[in-house]
Amino acid sequence: MGFHEVRFPANLSFGSTGGPERRTEIVTLANGYEERNTPWAQSRRRYDAGLGLRSLDDVAALLGFFEARRGQLFGFRWKDWADFKSCRPSGKVSDLDQAIGTGDGAATVFQLAKTYDPEGHAFHRPILKPVAGTVVVAVAGNRQVETVDYVLDAAVGTVTFVLPPDVGTAVTAGFEFDVPVRFDTDRIAVSVASFQAGEVPSVPVVEVRL
Template structure:
């Protein structure tokens, strides 16, 4: 469970970073040019390396205050990644019949070697659940666990989000560093850049 679920980095600050999934794989070169690979982390962990230049003093202070409020890396919080924040026609379940709940998941590389991960933090007001393409207006969710308005029938396909009404979600993250690097421009104290506000996903 994320420590500070109401702490969501503002959209104007959640930009200007390098992001993506990070695995932990050891690769050993063998004689003859072959390799032995050991996947030491089965699940990727997203990381977010901030490097924002040309921020005004107001934004710098906002980021500093947010960092201090989390006590650096001590407490987890929520981040909206503009590159990966929506569920659109995301199939989460094919029912056998009688189910009343289902966990929201997002699947990557669905037609190749799929990887699915649970999505637990949904942006308020964006949940849209469809059963065989029909909106279930009475569906609710808590920590990404959907409760349907009525039990599912055999073969029902449950999807989340649509092109016209995407369901948005957040990553649970924490800061990686105990030092917040804020670099002041030499020409003016009213402008600066963020150097070491890196964050990483907290796996749950």
């Protein structure tokens, strides 16, 4: 699958609508009870990029980005302003934000992840597109130094240590991250007259599996 490691302009994604989507299959039995199941282990996010447009210059920037991605052909990074940090959106990223593994004395590669509702029925989301320069990592609470103690692969969200963490040591991390997406249309219709009157085009964007 083609993917460009570029982010949709963050000033245009600000103001867009969207969020996670789940797929639940529900069967109602003869006695009125339900059986519920899902074929999706992970949610899939959808957004409307058109709602972040505020001027004709924004429209021009959108069209340029759309053309460079060849419509739906190439994926790209998207900043979800409601969920883009390992901590709360208003918080400061810390190397203790998220548990990403426990050392066993042999493993050196750890996948970045974010846990939702850790006090209840926790859901673990792999983070595949961290933002380079924002990732901080700790082992047993001790901050590690990037390029000295570990290497980050920002294209897949993995942390590779030079030396494997000791058995039983907690590996934690903090980060900002993007969502891998693509345009969900091969056509963008813009009316300059209607845009100036307050109407904006619908530009659907959908998360892609990597």
